[in-house]
Amino acid sequence: xxxxxxxxxxxxxxxxxxxxxxxxxxxxxxxxxxxxxxxxxxxxxxxxxxxxxxxxxxxxxxxxxxxxxxxxxxxxxxxxxxxxxxxxxxxxxxxxxxxxxxxxxxxxxxxxxxxxxxxxxxxxxxxxxxxxxxxxxxxxxxxxxxxxxxxxxxxxxxxxxxxxxxxxxxxxxxxxxxxxxxxxxxxxxxxxxxxxxxxxxxxxxxxxxxxxxxxxxxxxxxxxxxxxxxxxxxxxxxxxxxxxxxxxxxxxxxxxxxxxxxxxxxxxxxxxxxxxxxxx
Ligand SMILES: Nc1nc2c(ncn2[C@@H]2O[C@H](COP(=O)(O)OP(=O)(O)OP(=O)(O)O)[C@@H](O)[C@H]2O)c(=O)[nH]1
Ligand SMILES: [Mg+2]
Numbered sequence: 477x478x479x480x481x482x483x484x485x486x487x488x489x490x491x492x493x494x495x496x497x498x499x500x501x502x503x504x505x506x507x508x509x510x511x512x513x514x515x516x517x518x519x520x521x522x523x524x525x526x527x528x529x530x531x532x533x534x535x536x537x538x539x540x541x542x543x544x545x546x547x548x549x550x551x552x553x554x555x556x557x558x559x560x561x562x563x564x565x566x567x568x569x570x571x572x573x574x575x576x577x578x579x580x581x582x583x584x585x586x587x588x589x590x591x592x593x594x595x596x597x598x599x600x601x602x603x604x605x606x607x608x609x610x611x612x613x614x615x616x617x618x619x620x621x622x623x624x625x626x627x628x629x630x631x632x633x634x635x636x637x638x639x640x641x642x643x644x645x646x647x648x649x650x651x652x653x654x655x656x657x658x659x660x661x662x663x664x665x666x667x668x669x670x671x672x673x674x675x676x677x678x679x680x681x682x683x684x685x686x687x688x689x690x691x692x693x694x695x696x697x698x699x700x701x702x703x704x705x706x707x708x709x710x711x712x713x714x715x716x717x718x719x720x721x722x723x724x725x726x727x728x729x730x731x732x733x734x735x736x737x738x739x740x741x742x743x744x745x746x747x748x749x750x751x752x753x754x755x756x
Contacts, residue, residue, distance in 0.1 A: 484639055485508075485512050485639045485641055485642065486509075486512070488638075488639065488642055489505055489508055489509055489512075489642065493505050499557075499561050500558065500561045500562070500565065501645075503554050503557055503558050503561065504558070504644070504645035505645060506554055507551065507554050507555070507558070507644075507645065508641050508642050508644070508645045510547055510550060510551050510554070511551075511641045512641050513547060514544070514547055514548075514551075517540060517543055517544045517547060518544065520540045521537060521540045521541055521544060524537035524540055525537055577618065577625050577626055577627045578624075578626045578627070578657040578658065578745055579626065579627045579629065579652070579655060579656045579657050579658075580619075580626050580627065580628045580629070580656060580657065580658045580659075580660060580741065581628075581629045581631060581652060581653040581656035581658075581659050581660065582594055582628065582629065582630050582631060582660045582662060583631050583634070583650075583653055583659060583660070583661055583662070583679065583683075584633065584634065584661055584662035584663060584664075584679065584696075585633055585634045585635070585662075585663075585664065585675050585679070586633025586634065586635050587633065587664065588633070588662040588663060588664045588698060589662055589664065589698040589699060589728045589729065590630055590631065590633065590662045591630055592698075592728040592729055593660070593662055593696065593698065593726075593728040594615075594617070594628060594630040595728075596728050596731065596734050597619055597628055597734075597738070598617040598619050598628055615629065615630045616628065616629040616630075616652070621738050621741055621742040621745060622738075622739070622742035622746075624742055624745045624746060626657075626658075626741075626745055629652050629653075629656070631650060631652065631653060632646065632650065634675070634678065634679055634682060636674075636675075636678060647685070647686060650682070650686055651686075653683070653686060653688060654686050654687050654688055656688075656691065657691070657692070657745075658691065658692050658693070658694070658741065658744055658745070659683075659688070659691050659692070659693040659694070660693075660694050660696055660741075661679065661693055661694065661695050661696060661721075662696045662698050662728075663675070663676070663695060663696065663697055663698060663713070664698060664699050665697040665698060665699055665700055665702075665703060665706060665709045665713075665725065666699045666702035666703060669709070669712055672709070672712075672713065673716065676695075676713075676716065690718075690720050691720060692720055692744055693718075693720055693721045693722075694721070694722050694723075694724055694737070694740060694741070694744075695713060695717060695721050695722070695723045695724070696724055696726055696728075696737065697709060697710060697713060697723060697724065697725040697726065698726055698727065698728050699727060699728075699729070700725045700726065700727050700732060700733075701727040701729065701730040701732060706725045709725075710723060710725050722740060724736065724737050724740060
């Protein structure tokens with residue numbers, strides 16, 4: 477019912493807000509909350525108008541209309557601010573590209589272990605937690621792998637069936653994935669196979685929506701410490717991987733196979749740098 481959907485939107489926005497790191501993320505959340513409010517106020521105006529026709533509730537109409545106008549103005553203000561923030565981020569990104577560092581984006585479903593892996597790769601301390609949406613805004617750090625420098629970005633977790641008001645805010649936070657050179661796709665290998673397949677398919681849909689296809693990717697089968705053996709999952713996922721993907725089983729938390737992952741990354745980066753002249 478409508479009521480449940482409303483509650484879910486506000487709930488997710490609240491979780492977003494709790495973890496929002498960047499100005500842009502905060503603005504996006506505010507915008508999403510406004511977008512969620514506007515139709516409700518419009519509905520109130522409609523009812524107030526009806527009330528006036530029938531000779532009651534009429535006094536509420538102008539109050540609601542003023543409120544509606546105020547919300548629209550606030551919306552315009554947030555959109556302007558967002559534009560400004562995006563411009564400065566664009567400048568920062570251009571600087572990064574000019575510095576010539578390749579970009580690695582860590583993506584995947586919420587709670588797959590993206591931030592844990594990011595911490596292992598960057599040796600930075602970042603908030604990790606068992607609750608979903610620990611990360612909202614993209615966070616980047618420079619790393620060096622076998623003498624090659626790269627920028628690693630930790631991204632917001634994917635979630636299925638996001639309410640539509642929130643989708644724009646969600647895609648906006650994934651912007652940095654679209655210009656990544658290499659994608660680290662973290663998968664929770666302790667989940668049932670059909671869940672892994674479904675998430676993989678959904679992740680590919682999200683990626684293609686933001687214009688990401690065929691990029692060199694590593695499917696990081698994380699949390700293998702929770703499995704009796706990972707051979708089965710590994711073979712299954714290898715069976716559905718695409719040509720641009722390699723599969724590597726790891727445990728980010730227990731530090732299993734992280735060195736091998738780094739080595740594969742370093743080789744990819746070196747392979748990529750050989751072909752750099754082709755890139756414009
Ligand atoms: N057993 C085990 N647990 C792990 C591993 N990696 C991460 N975790 C746990 O999984 C939970 C989620 O980890 P995060 O790194 O916060 O996951 P995330 O993908 O960044 O999640 P969001 O930021 O919410 O999208 C935490 O409780 C971690 O301690 C692992 O290799 N093995
Ligand atoms: Mg995280």
